[in-house]
Structure formats: C-alpha cells, structure tokens
Amino acid sequence: MAMRNLFIVAGVAAMLAAGGCGDQPAGVTPAGAPTPVQAVDEVMLITSPAAISADGTARPDSFTAGVWFFSNSRGAKLPPTLVRGRVEILMYDGALSANALRTATPLHVWEFPDDQLPQYVGKHRYYGWGYNFLLSWGNDVPTQDRITVIVRFTGGGRTIESKPSTVTVRDLK
Numbered sequence: 393m394a395m396r397n398l399f400i401v402a403g404v405a406a407m408l409a410a411g412g413c414g415d416q417p418a419g420v421t422p423a424g425a426p427t428p429v430q431a432v433d434e435v436m437l438i439t440s441p442a443a444i445s446a447d448g449t450a451r452p453d454s455f456t457a458g459v460w461f462f463s464n465s466r467g468a469k470l471p472p473t474l475v476r477g478r479v480e481i482l483m484y485d486g487a488l489s490a491n492a493l494r495t496a497t498p499l500h501v502w503e504f505p506d507d508q509l510p511q512y513v514g515k516h517r518y519y520g521w522g523y524n525f526l527l528s529w530g531n532d533v534p535t536q537d538r539i540t541v542i543v544r545f546t547g548g549g550r551t552i553e554s555k556p557s558t559v560t561v562r563d564l565k
Contacts, residue, residue: 421474421510425521428474428509430548434462436472436519437543437554443561446528453528455559457481459543460522472520474513477547479504481527487538487558499539500532534561 421428437459443452459479460472482498502525504512512523539561543554 422513425513426473428476430476431463432461432475433464435543435545435552435554436460437557439541439557439559441560443559446526450563452561455527457525457527457541458516458522460519472522474521475545475547476506477545478506479509480544481525482542482544483529484540485534486536488540490556493542493556499534500529502527537561
C-alpha cells in the first residue's frame with residue numbers, strides 16, 4: 393500500500409510539473425495561452441493525495457496543487473482561463489468541513505499577486521490552461537495527519553473560493 397501511494401504521489405507531482413510549473417519567467421505568459429481575465433465564476437483545485445518531501449527527507453514538507461478557473465456564459469461552462477487578480481492558497485491543520493472552514497484560521501497562506509501568476513501557468517492535457525504549484529509549508533508544520541486546502545481568488549471586485557481538498561500528511565518511510 394505504501395509503494396502504491398508513493399507511485400500515486402509521484403504521478404500527480406509529475407502531472408503537475410509537466411503542466412509547466414515554474415518554467416516561465418516572472419510576468420511572462422506562455423505563447424498560445426489565453427488572455428487573463430478578471431471575472432471568473434468558478435475555481436477548481438486538485439491537490440496531490442498525500443504530502444511529499446521536497447527537501448529529500450522522510451518528513452513531508454510540501455504538496456502539489458493544480459488550479460483552474462472557469463467562466464460561465466449563459467449557463468454553459470467555457471474552457472478554463474487564466475486570471476488577472478490575486479490568488480491565495482490557504483492550508484488548514486486537519487480535515488475540516490466546509491462549515492468549519494468559515495471560522496478556522498489557516499496554518500499557512502501562500503499569496504500570488506497578479507504579476508507572479510504567469511510563472512506558474514501550464515497546460516494540462518485534460519483540463520487545459522491553469523496554474524501549477526509546488527507548495528512547501530516551511531515552519532508551519534501540520535500537527536494532524538491531514539490538511540485541508542482551498543484556493544481564494546480576488547479579481548474584478550469579487551472574491552471566490554474553491555471547494556476544499558484534503559491532503560494526507562505522514563512520514564514517507
């Protein structure tokens with residue numbers, strides 16, 4: 393079972409990395425990418441199922457996240473688009489319900505202002521254009537065996553959030 397989880401984590405990490413995580417210079421959107429917009433209706437978050445070790449130790453310290461934004465036009469969902477605005481990724485200690493998240497304090501928050509987003513742009517073969525992140529929590533180490541992650545986007549005078557995603561956190565022995 394542990395080997396299977398390792399392959400799943402490696403596969404998700406490779407999938408997100410292959411999408412273009414970090415391969416663009418700051419402020420430069422890749423050729424062929426859609427023009428970023430401010431108004432979106434939905435944000436989709438897919439995280440790795442388990443935390444990974446970005447520093448090579450047996451202790452997990454990171455996870456991967458793919459983020460896609462959608463606009464709805466007359467009830468029809470359009471292909472994912474890139475955004476102009478502020479993206480925040482919030483990590484909470486424990487597996488929290490959507491209800492509990494309303495009053496919970498994040499353990500760690502990653503902030504990506506508009507000018508930093510292009511360096512995380514990638515095109516996933518199934519989902520299309522979006523953002524790929526490898527997120528290390530540094531000294532904000534979770535105390536529970538799971539974390540809950542959400543994405544918050546602020547743009548066009550509006551703030552929207554993704555549905556929560558849960559990541560398992562355990563030693564990688």
